[in-house]
Amino acid sequence: MKVDNSLPLEYSTEENNLKILGFWIFIGAEIMLFATLFTAYFTLENRIGNGPSGAEIFEITPVLIETILLLTSSFTIGLGIHAMRLNKKKATMGFFIITLILGAAFLGVEIYEFTHYVHVGAGLQTSAFTAALLTTLGTHGLHVTLGLFWGLFILIQIKKRGLTPETANKSFIFSLYWHFLDIIWIFIFSFIYLKGMM
Amino acid sequence: MDFFDRFAVPHPSFLIYASMVGIGLTMLAIVVGITYFKKWGYLWREWITTVDHKRIGIMYLLTALLMLFRGGVDGIMMRYQLSMPENTFLDSQHYNEVFTTHGIVMILFMAMPFIIFFFNFLVPLQIGARDVAFPRLNALSFWLFFMGMGLFNLSFIIGGSPDAGWTSYFPLAGNEFSTSVGTNYYMIAIQIAGIGTLMTGINFITTILKMRAPGMTLMKMPMFTWSAFIANVIIVFAFPVLTVLLAMGTMDRLFGTNFFTTDNGGMDMLWANLFWVWGHPEVYILILPAFGLYSEIIPTFARRNLYGYKSMVASMVVISVLSFVVWAHHFFTMGQGPFANSIFSITTMAIAIPTGVKIFNWLFTLWKGKIEFTTPMLYSVLFIPLFTLGGVTGVMLAMSAADYQYHNTMFLVAHFHNVIIPGVVYAMLAGMTFYWPKIFGFMLNERLGKWTAWLLTIGFVLAFIPMYITGLDGQARRMYTYSESTGFSLLNMVSFGGAAIMAIAFVLLVYNIYYSIRYSPRDIGNDPWDARSLEWSTHTPIPEYNFAITPQVASTQAFWDSKKNGHELFKGEIEKIHMPNNSGLPFIMSCMFFVFGFAMVFSIWPVVIVSLIGILACLVYRSFEQDHGRYISVEEIKETETRLRGAKK
Ligand code: HEM
Ligand SMILES: [Cu+2]
Numbered sequence: 118m119k120v121d122n123s124l125p126l127e128y129s130t131e132e133n134n135l136k137i138l139g140f141w142i143f144i145g146a147e148i149m150l151f152a153t154l155f156t157a158y159f160t161l162e163n164r165i166g167n168g169p170s171g172a173e174i175f176e177i178t179p180v181l182i183e184t185i186l187l188l189t190s191s192f193t194i195g196l197g198i199h200a201m202r203l204n205k206k207k208a209t210m211g212f213f214i215i216t217l218i219l220g221a222a223f224l225g226v227e228i229y230e231f232t233h234y235v236h237v238g239a240g241l242q243t244s245a246f247t248a249a250l251l252t253t254l255g256t257h258g259l260h261v262t263l264g265l266f267w268g269l270f271i272l273i274q275i276k277k278r279g280l281t282p283e284t285a286n287k288s289f290i291f292s293l294y295w296h297f298l299d300i301i302w303i304f305i306f307s308f309i310y311l312k313g314m315m
Numbered sequence: 316m317d318f319f320d321r322f323a324v325p326h327p328s329f330l331i332y333a334s335m336v337g338i339g340l341t342m343l344a345i346v347v348g349i350t351y352f353k354k355w356g357y358l359w360r361e362w363i364t365t366v367d368h369k370r371i372g373i374m375y376l377l378t379a380l381l382m383l384f385r386g387g388v389d390g391i392m393m394r395y396q397l398s399m400p401e402n403t404f405l406d407s408q409h410y411n412e413v414f415t416t417h418g419i420v421m422i423l424f425m426a427m428p429f430i431i432f433f434f435n436f437l438v439p440l441q442i443g444a445r446d447v448a449f450p451r452l453n454a455l456s457f458w459l460f461f462m463g464m465g466l467f468n469l470s471f472i473i474g475g476s477p478d479a480g481w482t483s484y485f486p487l488a489g490n491e492f493s494t495s496v497g498t499n500y501y502m503i504a505i506q507i508a509g510i511g512t513l514m515t516g517i518n519f520i521t522t523i524l525k526m527r528a529p530g531m532t533l534m535k536m537p538m539f540t541w542s543a544f545i546a547n548v549i550i551v552f553a554f555p556v557l558t559v560l561l562a563m564g565t566m567d568r569l570f571g572t573n574f575f576t577t578d579n580g581g582m583d584m585l586w587a588n589l590f591w592v593w594g595h596p597e598v599y600i601l602i603l604p605a606f607g608l609y610s611e612i613i614p615t616f617a618r619r620n621l622y623g624y625k626s627m628v629a630s631m632v633v634i635s636v637l638s639f640v641v642w643a644h645h646f647f648t649m650g651q652g653p654f655a656n657s658i659f660s661i662t663t664m665a666i667a668i669p670t671g672v673k674i675f676n677w678l679f680t681l682w683k684g685k686i687e688f689t690t691p692m693l694y695s696v697l698f699i700p701l702f703t704l705g706g707v708t709g710v711m712l713a714m715s716a717a718d719y720q721y722h723n724t725m726f727l728v729a730h731f732h733n734v735i736i737p738g739v740v741y742a743m744l745a746g747m748t749f750y751w752p753k754i755f756g757f758m759l760n761e762r763l764g765k766w767t768a769w770l771l772t773i774g775f776v777l778a779f780i781p782m783y784i785t786g787l788d789g790q791a792r793r794m795y796t797y798s799e800s801t802g803f804s805l806l807n808m809v810s811f812g813g814a815a816i817m818a819i820a821f822v823l824l825v826y827n828i829y830y831s832i833r834y835s836p837r838d839i840g841n842d843p844w845d846a847r848s849l850e851w852s853t854h855t856p857i858p859e860y861n862f863a864i865t866p867q868v869a870s871t872q873a874f875w876d877s878k879k880n881g882h883e884l885f886k887g888e889i890e891k892i893h894m895p896n897n898s899g900l901p902f903i904m905s906c907m908f909f910v911f912g913f914a915m916v917f918s919i920w921p922v923v924i925v926s927l928i929g930i931l932a933c934l935v936y937r938s939f940e941q942d943h944g945r946y947i948s949v950e951e952i953k954e955t956e957t958r959l960r961g962a963k964k
Contacts, residue, residue: 135448139521142551146513150555153592157563157574157585164580166573241572245580248572252563270938283941 120282125202127289129282140290144297151301154256158249158309166244171313174239179230180310183223184302187261190219191299194292201288206280209288213272216295220265227258250309257305260298267291321917325475325495326408335472364897366450367859371457372435373754376747378461379429382420385468387821389417391814394778398811400799410795411478412497416471418481422597423505424464426735427512429743430604431460434519434543436754440850440857441537443528443866448521450895456511456518458905463508466912470500474916477501480793482590482645483564485575485583490568499916502565507908509557516550519543528849530868537848537871538627542607545631546600549638553596560589569918587649591642599638602734603631605742606673609695612749613677615846616692617684623676624871630669637666647715648722656715663713670706674699689844690764694745697772698737705733708783723793726786732779744768744824752843756855757835763827770820777813781806847875852884854959860892860947863956889956892947900940904933 120129127133162171197212231251234240239247271287278284324331349355362370392413396405405413435453439446447453470476477497479488488498523544527536536544564586566572573581614621621627643651643659677699686692708730712721721727744767752758782790785803797803842851852874853862864885866873876882907929914922 135521135525138525139448139517142517142520146517146551146555149552150559153556153559153589157559157589160585161574161580161582164582166579168579241566241570243573243579245573245576245582248563248566248574252566252572266935267938270935274939 126204126280126282126285127201129285133282133286136286136290137293140293144293147297151253151256151304154249154253155304155308158253161245161249162313164245166246168243168247169237169239170246171250171309172315174234174237175310175314176230176233177310177314179226179233180306183226183230184306186219186223186226187299187302190216190223191296193219194295198289198292201280201285204280206275209280210272210275213268213275213288217265217268217272220261220268220295224258224261224265227254227261231255253309254305257298257301260301264291264294264298268295321496322473324472326412328409330409331472338472359899360897363902364454364899366446366454366895366897368435368439368447368450368453369754369857369859371453372432374457374461375428375432375435378464379425379432379743382425382428382464383821386417386420386425387818389413389420391818393417394807394811394814396795397797397807399808400797400801400804402796405795407795408478411480411793412476414793415477415480415483415497415501416467419467419477419501419505421735422481422601423508424467426601426739426743427508428460428464430546430601430739431456431512431515433539433604433608433743433746433750434515434547436750437850438519438522438540438543439526440853440861441540441848442523442526442531443849443862443868444522444526445861445892446895447518448526449518451898451901452514452518454898455901455904456515458901459511459514459908460508461511462905462909462912463504463506463511466507466909466916467500467504469913470497470504470916474500482587482594484590485564485567485581485586486577488564488568488586489576496916499565499568502561502568503912503915506558506561506565507912509554509561512550513554513558516547516554519547520551523547528866528868531873534625534628535868535871535873538610538621538624539604539607539848541628542603542610542631545635546603549596549600549603549635552639553593553600556589557593560586560593565915569915584646584649587646588642591645592639595642595645596635596638598731598735599634601739603634605739606631608742608746608749609677609698611846611848612691612695612745613680615749615844616687616689616695617681618687619680619684620872621676622679622682623672626672627676630672633669634666637662637669641666644713644715644718647718653715660713660715664710667706667710674703688765690759690761690768691745691749693765693768694741694748697768698741698745701737701741701772701775702734705730705737708733721786723791724786725782725790725792728792729779729782729786732775732782736775736779741768741771744771749844750850752839753850753855753857756839757831757837758839758843759831760827760835763823763830767820767823767827770816770823774813774816774818774820778810778817779813781809781813842874842878845878847872849874849884852877854956856959858952858955858959860894860952863889863892863952889949889952891949892952893944894947895944896942898942900933900937904930907933 119131122129128137193212194216197209197216200208200212231254234247234251239250241248241251268291271284271291275284275288349358362374365371392405393410396402396410435447438444475495475497477483477488477493477500478495479493479498479501483498483501486492488501523536523540563572563574567574567576567581573579575581575583575586577583610621610627641659641663643655644663647656647659677695681696686696688696708726712718712727712730748759748764785806786792788801788803790797790801790803790807797807839855841853841855844851849866849868852866862885864887866884867886868884869882870876873882873884877884907926911923911926911930914920914926
């Protein structure tokens with residue numbers, strides 16, 4: 118493995134470069150995936166059948182908490198990558214841990230939100246609107262869940278193996294993924310919740 | 316009892332039972348055969364765990380040929396059913412299943428793996444690389460695709476095949492009207508195969524962007540690589556739509572959601588729209604690599620440079636963009652109003668322009684060339700007029716007002732077969748014949764090959780041109796029979812005759828393979844066709860590292876220049892080469908996907924959960940695994956090189 122020391126660790130080998138580019142392309146595919154979900158959502162938004170509408174079920178408080186948690190976690194993962202570039206293993210790990218905790222908290226609130234929806238009669242089977250809503254939110258939530266496990270594994274690897282070209286590469290890619298989920302959330306927040314509550 | 320009832324084919328017939336026995340016996344024979352010849356270890360080491368793009372490519376090829384056979388049998392059954400009015404060979408339910416599986420098998424499990432075979436085999440060789448960017452992901456792509464294919468074909472003997480058309484429009488495909496598990500198979504098997512294809516897309520874009528030989532700028536790439544690049548970009552943008560679509564369809568069928576239902580706000584047209592947002596780009600994913608292959612074959616046998624390289628590239632880019640904005644032309648009659656229809660009419664017709672540019676470029680390449688009619692060239696030359704005909708009828712269909720007459724008639728069936736057979740299938744067969752010597756070290760017999768091409772063409776014309784006429788006369792598509800008084804019988808009988816001739820052509824193709832394995836000379840050298848691009852510059856058989864020294868490129872026809880114009884391809888010394896290790900993980904993980912898929916189809920939740928955990932465990936294992944590949948030493952390379960050079964002169 119040729120290591121080029123003039124580059125940041127995560128870019129330092131041929132393989133790392135390939136992986137980062139490949140991941141960007143994967144994010145391209147993910148954008149299409151969420152775009153399709155949003156399209157379905159906007160198409161079905163007002164087709165509520167006998168069920169409730171968005172305005173009737175959305176609650177601002179949990180959504181705001183979720184937003185703050187996820188945005189903060191995006192900031193902390195950024196700090197984590199910054200620490201990684203400065204080759205500070207402890208700090209990197211610390212920021213990773215904070216990120217994951219914030220992510221888990223986000224997920225907790227989201228689960229609460231889902232039970233609330235089911236409670237007020239907006240279950241998966243209620244109407245086309247609820248199906249599209251819960252699927253879109255659920256897909257994002259599933260991404261966050263998988264991200265939590267993935268992040269945890271990377272954390273363990275950093276602890277065991279230190280900051281190597283390999284772990285740095287993984288961390289960097291993870292951070293891309295995490296930021297991406299954040300951006301999707303901003304869309305969800307603006308175009309599903311805010312628009313729905315107006 | 317109830318539990319086991321679901322696994323029975325809901326609508327059995329003698330034919331299905333006979334094929335169950337047939338499939339069972341074949342499987343048994345294969346297992347016994349492998350055990351008898353003690354080949355399990357070989358199979359595992361050399362094929363199942365392989366990450367070599369050439370071998371993965373060959374596995375795609377074998378799957379594609381197998382599926383060509385299966386889809387072909389479906390096709391001939393349909394043509395036989397329609398050859399006479401009021402025929403009772405297939406009843407309506409069987410006819411529905413047969414046209415549904417025919418469509419899916421041919422597009423997703425025959426044409427797709429065939430083009431992915433070419434991506435795999437050719438792209439790394441054409442750009443002078445040692446493998447693809449992510450060899451393991453590539454193996455995973457193949458095995459997921461393979462398991463999806465297997466699961467889909469299982470529907471035929473366990474639980475019943477899907478029967479709502481390859482488009483699976485709702486509400487027909489919903490629980491109310493499609494009561495068997497057939498459509499579950501559709502949703503889940505295609506999902507699994509589709510995820511594999513999506514990863515292929517990511518892999519090849521990265522490969523082409525990052526791993527080209529020194530000197531090969533984007534505008535010096537061989538035309539097939541260009542077409543592969545664009546097709547993979549389309550894959551990455553189109554397949555996620557399919558992923559979401561199938562997930563929503565699955566939820567409607569298994570979890571009682573209301574995306575596409577007719578009550579509680581569901582919207583059936585959402586399915587039709589999203590299906591074609593994926594579906595139309597999908598047909599371009601198939602045709603662009605076919606264009607790429609013709610662009611390799613025609614210059615080789617016209618002995619001239621490809622005419623209009625830049626316009627070839629530009630036209631493909633334009634096609635790829637347009638392919639995403641034409642989807643509504645598939646349902647002009649389904650109520651979106653004249654304004655939307657007009658827009659989609661115009662965008663659709665616009666596709667004919669860049670396509671026409673390509674046709675003229677090929678013609679200009681042939682112009683004044685010293686044409687040599689080998690089998691691949693014969694296919695290419697037959698392709699040009701036949702495909703043009705298909706394109707022209709496409710433009711006819713694109714006129715939304717007129718489409719009210721053609722839509723869902725045999726005219727449409729004639730159109731898309733007219734573009735897909737001379738376009739995609741001919742390209743696949745031409746490409747296969749062209750690259751066969753590079754892959755297997757001997758040529759296919761030319762005489763038999765030309766017979767195949769001609770028979771296929773005669774069969775094609777007889778089978779499909781009559782459908783234009785019956786279609787205009789009103790013969791509906793997807794109808795299992797018609798009455799004597801319609802007057803369709805004669806032309807349908809001709810069609811059946813054509814289909815039978817095409818079947819003979821395929822038998823001849825298989826015979827050709829057998830014949831050539833036995834009798835073809837083996838000392839054909841590295842470049843039997845006197846061809847132009849890098850894949851011909853390495854040895855036959857190709858060493859696992861492809862090129863001992865990375866080639867240097869200065870033009871679009873690097874190898875040709877090295878032969879005729881004194882360009883030096885291989886400069887420098889042999890160095891040790893880094894190669895990836897084999898891995899069983901892609902196969903094991905895909906097996907779990909298979910179990911997962913099967914359990915989903917039948918809603919056996921405990922198995923779903925267990926297999927999901929299995930899949931996740933594979934991912935965890937992969938995350939922690941450390942594998943830095945291995946090196947092939949300089950001595951080893953030198954030894955291989957001398958051996959290969961000695962094998963032929
Ligand atoms: C000039 C180029 C083309 C034009 C203008 C065109 C136009 C059309 C239109 C308008 C339809 C829908 C007709 C209807 O449902 O009434 C159609 C169907 C179809 N086309 Fe094309 N097409 C072109 C090229 C191609 C190519 C290159 C392929 C494949 C390689 C292709 C494959 C198909 C298929 C599979 C369908 C039928 C789908 C179904 O309903 O099952 N077309 N085409
Ligand atoms: Cu189309």
